[in-house]
Structures are given as C-alpha cells and as structure tokens.
Amino acid sequence: ILTDHRYREVNWIVEENRLEVMDGRKNGWAHKKVFSGGTRDQISLALRLSFVLQTLPENRATRPGWLFLDEPLSSFDTQRAESLIKLLTGGNLIRPRFPQI
Numbered sequence: 001i002l003t004d005h006r007y008r009e010v011n012w013i014v015e016e017n018r019l020e021v022m023d024g025r026k027n028g029w030a031h032k033k034v035f036s037g038g039t040r041d042q043i044s045l046a047l048r049l050s051f052v053l054q055t056l057p058e059n060r061a062t063r064p065g066w067l068f069l070d071e072p073l074s075s076f077d078t079q080r081a082e083s084l085i086k087l088l089t090g091g092n093l094i095r096p097r098f099p100q101i
Helices: 037-055 078-089
Strands: 007-013 018-023 028-031
Touching: 007 037, 037 078
Parallel strands: none
Antiparallel strands: 007 018, 018 028
16 A cells, blocks of 8 residues: 555565565566665565554554654655555554554
C-alpha cells in the first residue's frame, strides 16, 4: 500500500546481507541500492511497519496504543508523502492497531 503496489516483495540475500525488491514496473528483482534515497527510505519504512504489525501481541491489552515515527516524510516527494498519510489515516491496516500516531 505504501509503495502504491509498485514494490510487492522483498528478498533478503542472507549470504550477502543485502535486499532485493520486486519492482512491478520492471517485472523483476532489483537491488535496493539502485533506488533513489526517497525510494530506499520508503522501502525501509514499509519493512519496519510490516515487522511491527507482524510482531504485535494478539491481546490488545498488552500492545501499545501508539506508533512513533520520527520525520517519516523528510525524504519523501509529494506522491510518497500522500501514500504514507493515506496508509496511516485510512483503511484498517494501521489506525485500528494504533489510535495515536
């Protein structure tokens, strides 16, 4: 959602400790380092949010009610910023889990 479905999968090459990203426009894998700084930040944020969502406790009483993001828009262009704001404020992915962002 954050990348507007352009980057759908991430593959971690353990032996080389590097990431490859499935690029929907190229219909193939690309090394993360070939992307612009804004795109690398967008992919990193997507990975961090995915990790947080997957590791949350099932019991609502034991999970935090807030999500802290430090300058998440600093390297994003307008389109990326709008995608992040849409992700954080709309739908049922983030907001129900974190009432305070």
